[in-house]
Amino acid sequence: MSQPVSSPARRVERIITGQATSDGAGVKLTRVLTQDLQRRLDPFLMLDAFGSDQPGDYIAGFPSHPHRGFETITYMLQGRMRHRDSAGNEGLLGDGGVQWMTAGRGVIHSEMPEQTAGRMAGFQLWLNLAGKDKMCPPWYRDIPSAEIPEVTIPGGLLRVIAGTSHGQAGAMQRDTTEPLYLDLHLQAGASFEQSLPEAFNAFVYVYEGELSFDADSAPVPAERMALLANTPGAERVAFSAGPAGARALLIAGRPLGEAIAQYGPFVMNTQTELKQAVRDFQEGRLA
Structure with a gap:
């Protein structure tokens, strides 16, 4: 899945604007991947984007709360967040780092800011687990920024959080859902290509600048998600940055094709x- 191939590029099926909301003890965020998109973007359940230099927007954090049946992936662009959970794990998430947690059969955790001023910005992605794995033991890994592989590409930089791109294996791999999670930093006019199996669901979230996918569609501006079509035979993603450059997440994975039953922080099959x-x-019994 790492090298561009000679095939049609996926088109943008639709551009999605996230919903402003709050979570935890009042943290302000934008819910980009909402519950009504879960079937379309299987195996992904949710994507939240947060970013503010106002402490009142984030300082209350996410006090202790439960999860079961999926994985949480938190990517911190800027800021400091302390993780503690009922399985005895603890870690500090800092600038450019990732926290990957498998809730499995159940865990109670907290994510609390360790700053009282300055900017806090990043993303949290929820990745579903297959039914056979939902009751696995909880698991946790802190991935400091220095442990996330980076690839210099023409006109930019590629951070490979999960999966494989341009010959570089990412910091994380998952067998069943095979997630691809890339953070792209592109200079003005720079282009990027990524091969991708046509069966995978995929989207791009632009968080700075804008991206153009083809001559027939409008550029995708900052703070918008481009949901990519599952066009038969289209086995690559291709786009280029606008005149101010762009920073974006490319996220893709193999769908599970299973029933989704969700109640807040619990995601099961029935x-x-x-x-x-x-x-x-x-x-x-989750403690």
Whole structure:
């Protein structure tokens, strides 16, 4: 999946504007991948973007809360966030770092800012687990910025968080969903290509500047998601940066094709499993 191939490029199916909301104890954020897109972008369940230099927007953080049945991937562009969980893990997420947590059968964790001023910006992505893996033991890894592989490409820089791109394996690999998670920093007019199996669901989130995908579609501006079409035979993604350059996330994965039953921080396959998850939390079995 790392090298461009001679095939049609995926077109932009639609451009999505995120929804302003808050989560945790009042952290202001934009929900880019919302619940109504979960089937279309399987195996991804949610993408939140946050960014503010106003402490009141983030200082309350995300006090202790439960999860079951999926993975959370937090990518911090700027800021400091402390993670603690009921499995005994603790870590400090800093500039350019990633926190990858598998909730599995259940974990209670907190994510609290360790700054009282300055900018905090980043993303949290929820990646679903297959039914056979939903009750696996919780797992956690802190990935400091220095451990995220970087590739210099013509006119830019590529950070490979997960998957493989341009011959470089990323910091994380997952067998079942095979996620690709790239952070692209492109100079003005620079182009990028990535091969991608046509069965994979994929999207691009532009967080600075703008991207152009083809001559027939309008540029995708900052703070917008380009949902990429699953066109038969289209096995690559190609785009170029606008006159001010661009920074964007390219995220893709193999769909699970399974039922999704969600109640807040619990994501299972059936309502029965979902009710059991809620009971287990209420009765202290996730601690």
